[in-house]
Amino acid sequence: MGLKEKKITKAFQDEKFPALKDQIVAAAGFDVPLEIEWETLFEDRFTHLYMDTYSQIYFEPLVQAFTAITTDDMGKEALQEGLKKVVIVNRDNHHNPERAYTFTDGTLEVNHCPVSNAPDVNSRVKVLTDLLENNL
DSSP, rough: OHHHHHHHHHHHHHTHHHHHHHHHHHHHTTTOOEEGGGGGOOOGHHHHHHHHHHHHIHHHHHHHHHHHHSSHHHHHHHHHOOOOOEEEESSOOOSHHHHHHEEETTEEEEHHHHHTTTTHHHHHHHHHHHHHHOOO
């Protein structure tokens, strides 16, 4: 990760991430441990988009899926007992949410390209909600 990417990451971490983290905690009902491999979340030609796409691809789907699951006490308990951490990474450049999400041994991994189909939050929310509901 070069200086340009480091500056973009730092700006996102300072300006947008704290509010998104608060939304995730509020939606889940507990402080969900997040491991974010920031250095993997780049494709050089799209650096101008990351202030918006990071939210749309990685964080808004978590907030919405957790909100959908925790609408009742059973969902709240299941999420709190079953979800140990969330890992956010772009290891395989997945564009399709069906391949981008895995849930194993309490770890939800979000392995998604940082820019592709960013505005299609609803597709990611559906896949993520179904995955969690089927595995909690």
